[in-house]
Every structure is written in C-alpha cells, then in structure tokens.
Amino acid sequence: MTTKINELKTALFAHKEVLICSHIRPDGDTIGATLALREVLLTKGILVDIVCDSSIPQKFSYLSEVKEYKRVEEITKQYPLVVFVDTASDGQMGECYKIFYSHKNVINIDHHVSNKGYAKYNYVVNKASCCEVLADMFKEMGIEITQNIAKFLLLGMVTDTGNFAHNNTTANTLKVASEMVEKGANLVEINLQMFKNQPMSRSKLYLEIMSKSQYFHEDRVAVIIIRQQDLQKYGLDNSVTEGFIDYNLTISSVVISVSILETKDKTYKVSFRSKGEIDVNRVAGTFGGGGHKNASGAMLRGYLEDVVDKLVFTCGQYLD
Numbered sequence: 276m277t278t279k280i281n282e283l284k285t286a287l288f289a290h291k292e293v294l295i296c297s298h299i300r301p302d303g304d305t306i307g308a309t310l311a312l313r314e315v316l317l318t319k320g321i322l323v324d325i326v327c328d329s330s331i332p333q334k335f336s337y338l339s340e341v342k343e344y345k346r347v348e349e350i351t352k353q354y355p356l357v358v359f360v361d362t363a364s365d366g367q368m369g370e371c372y373k374i375f376y377s378h379k380n381v382i383n384i385d386h387h388v389s390n391k392g393y394a395k396y397n398y399v400v401n402k403a404s405c406c407e408v409l410a411d412m413f414k415e416m417g418i419e420i421t422q423n424i425a426k427f428l429l430l431g432m433v434t435d436t437g438n439f440a441h442n443n444t445t446a447n448t449l450k451v452a453s454e455m456v457e458k459g460a461n462l463v464e465i466n467l468q469m470f471k472n473q474p475m476s477r478s479k480l481y482l483e484i485m486s487k488s489q490y491f492h493e494d495r496v497a498v499i500i501i502r503q504q505d506l507q508k509y510g511l512d513n514s515v516t517e518g519f520i521d522y523n524l525t526i527s528s529v530v531i532s533v534s535i536l537e538t539k540d541k542t543y544k545v546s547f548r549s550k551g552e553i554d555v556n557r558v559a560g561t562f563g564g565g566g567h568k569n570a571s572g573a574m575l576r577g578y579l580e581d582v583v584d585k586l587v588f589t590c591g592q593y594l595d
C-alpha cells in the first residue's frame with residue numbers, strides 16, 4: 276500500500292504546479308508539514324498553492340507564510356497534483372474533500388495509524404507527527420533541509436508530541452528534532468509562540484472553565500464543560516479550547532480527563548485523555564468515536580445532564 280520512496284519522489288516533483296491541503300481545525304503539524312513541503316517544491320521552481328477549509332488560528336501568524344493559505348472557494352482550477360498532509364481520512368478534509376474527489380493525481384502523506392491509504396500515492400508511516408515523517412522522507416530523497424524548512428518541521432514535532440512529552444515521542448523523534456535545531460530551527464521561539472502567547476480573553480475563559488471542573492469516581496475522572504455562551508462571553512471561537520483538556524490530567528488522582536464542547540444546541544464534541552493503560556479509545560468507541568489509547572473523541576447529542584451522566588458512567592466501566 277505504501278508508495279516506494281523513489282516512486283513518491285518522481286510523483287512529487289513531476290509537475291509544474293501543486294496544491295497542498297491541510298486538514299480542518301489546523302494544528303501545528305498540518306501547518307508545519309504544508310509549509311515545509313511548499314518550501315521544498317518552491318525551491319525546485321514548482322508553483323504551489325496551499326489551502327485549508329478552516330481559518331488559521333492567530334497563534335500561527337508569527338509564520339508570515341500562513342498568509343498564503345487560500346480559502347476552498349478560491350480553488351477553482353484543476354491541479355496536476357494535489358497533496359494532503361496529516362489528514363487521516365476524507366472526514367478531516369472539510370470542503371477540500373471536493374478537491375480530493377475531483378482530482379485523480381493525489382498524494383497522501385500522514386502519520387496516523389488509522390489512515391487507510393485513500394489516495395493514488397500513499398506515504399503513511401507510524402511516527403509522532405507528519406512533520407517527522409516528512410523530515411525522514413526528505414532525508415531519504417536527498418533533499419536539503421534549509422533553516423526555514425527546519426523551522427516548519429520542528430513546529431509540528433513540538434505540537435504533536437506536547438513538547439516531546441506524549442508517549443508517541445520516540446528516540447527517532449528526538450533525533451530528527453535535534454537535526455532541525457542543528458539546521459537552525461529555534462525551539463525557544465516555537466515554545467514562546469505556541470505556549471506563552473495566549474490572549475488574555477482565552478486565559479480568563481480557561482480559568483473560569485477549570486474552576487467549574489467536576490470530579491467523579493473518587494476523583495479519577497474529571498469533566499469540563501464549555502458552552503457556546505461561555506465562548507460568546509469572551510468573543511472567542513471553538514478553536515481556543517484546544518489544550519483545555521490537559522489541565523485536569525496534571526492532578527495525581529485523575530486518570531481520565533473529559534472535555535465536553537457544545538458545538539450547537541444539544542450537540543457536543545467530546546474529547547478524552549487518559550494516563551497509562553487506561554484506554555479511552557474504547558470509551559470513545561462506545562459512542563461511535565475513536566482515536567488512540569490515551570487520546571480520543573466522539574460526538575454526542577442530547578440534554579447536557581444526560582450526556583454528562585452517560586460519559587461519567589461509561590468512563591467508570593473502563594477505570595480498571
């Protein structure tokens with residue numbers, strides 16, 4: 276299923292024009308991968324457009340290249356090659372799925388184990404980030420990593436590993452990250468922009484939500500609830516709540532952290548995080564969702580009280 280590196284290299288550089296697509300609700304990994312690949316293709320004299328069906332969060336604006344992102348409506352022509360990065364399935368494409376289905380020559384470069392290889396060319400390797408996959412791929416292809424490329428790739432490595440703290444961090448992750456630093460990527464700058472740069476309004480929302488945390492099953496399960504009215508109060512959108520879920524896991528007794536984000540009336544995007552052997556992939560599976568052992572998600576509908584009850588009960592089933 277996985278395309279051989281030589282064939283991939285040929286496919287990647289064979290055309291004068293390429294479109295690169297990032298997944299919806301973009302994170303540091305999909306943005307870093309998109310900008311790094313764009314840079315490599317530009318160096319070869321290839322014209323590159325980049326697109327994402329979500330606005331790019333403000334915190335990435337320290338990278339001037341994010342201004343180059345086009346909206347899906349602006350993509351009107353056919354491209355001889357389209358590349359999706361960090362995109363596990365067509366459900367992650369948003370409106371870019373239309374681009375996917377109207378183009379034949381598509382490359383899928385990703386690191387998610389759940390990626391079924393939906394494109395003509397598939398390069399899916401189980402690594403901590405898509406940026407780590409790209410860094411190793413560039414190396415194998417003999418492509419020189421410039422300081423700019425290293426900067427983009429390190430961003431994805433840092434963000435997808437939670438600053439090299441999640442259990443997806445391997446010796447290879449650290450080795451490749453160290454090579455990026457050697458090429459001139461600035462780890463302190465990435466930390467500053469990603470983790471020490473939130474707007475005051477987000478901090479206030481964060482403190483309010485955390486202070487209303489609820490704890491169940493001898494404080495082993497923590498639940499936070501973010502309603503649309505909370506976001507409206509501070510003039511913020513859903514994207515700012517990324518990372519809220521991590522806080523309660525810093526409490527020693529808590530082994531499952533749950534975040535309930537109201538996306539519209541009686542509809543909730545629920546996320547789960549766990550420690551060690553506690554498997555929240557199975558918890559999410561109960562509700563038709565999924566993910567990984569320590570990080571998963573599902574969509575739930577209904578009255579909030581019922582949703583909380585169901586979640587707390589189900590988490591309780593998977594505690595031991």
Ligand SMILES: [Mn+2]
Pocket residue numbers: 304305361386403404405435
């Ligand atoms: Mn990723």
